[in-house]
Amino acid sequence: xxxxxxxxxxxxxxxACVMVNISREGACLVLSKIxxxxxxxxxxxxxxxxxxxxxxxxxxxxxxxxxxxxxxxVWMDSCQYKEEPAFKVGLSFHDNQKKLFRLFKR
Numbered sequence: 072x073x074x075x076x077x078x079x080x081x082x083x084x085x086x087a088c089v090m091v092n093i094s095r096e097g098a099c100l101v102l103s104k105i106x107x108x109x110x111x112x113x114x115x116x117x118x119x120x121x122x123x124x125x126x127x128x129x130x131x132x133x134x135x136x137x138x139x140x141x142x143x144x145v146w147m148d149s150c151q152y153k154e155e156p157a158f159k160v161g162l163s164f165h166d167n168q169k170k171l172f173r174l175f176k177r
Contacts, residue, residue, distance in 0.1 A: 072107060072115060073125045073141065083108035085127065089152070097142065097163040098126075101150065105158045113147040113160055124162060141165040 072081045086107060092099035105112050116124050126140040146161040 072110065072112065072122050075121060075123055080125065081108065081110070081122070086112075090126075091159070095164075097145065097161060100126075100160050100162065101152045102158050102160060103152075103155065105147070105160075113144045113158075116142075116144045119143070123165065126162075 073079065074081065084107075086102055086104065088100040088102045090098050091101055102112070112124065115122050124142045124144060126142060128138055128140065142162040142164050144160050145163050148159045150157050150159050
């Protein structure tokens with residue numbers, strides 16, 4: 072999570088997730104947990120002008136972080152992922168993600 076005004080990431084370990092669906096407007100992520108430092112990722116970023124989610128993508132060719140994507144949550148549901156309880160979160164991207172789709176086309 073990131074504070075929009077200052078652009079600083081909130082304290083806590085980043086959460087690894089799996090992107091299971093993507094479109095030009097948003098994506099669906101699967102997370103093993105939904106709380107980060109006591110903040111609920113979905114409700115803290117739902118219709119909130121103070122906080123948003125930031126997806127940090129790694130470049131598969133180099134393994135280094137290549138860019139960040141700001142997004143807001145729009146829906147959430149519980150699910151099973153690899154036989155473990157998990158959460159699906161639907162995101163709406165804040166900006167056009169041309170760079171993201173160029174990475175996928177490689």
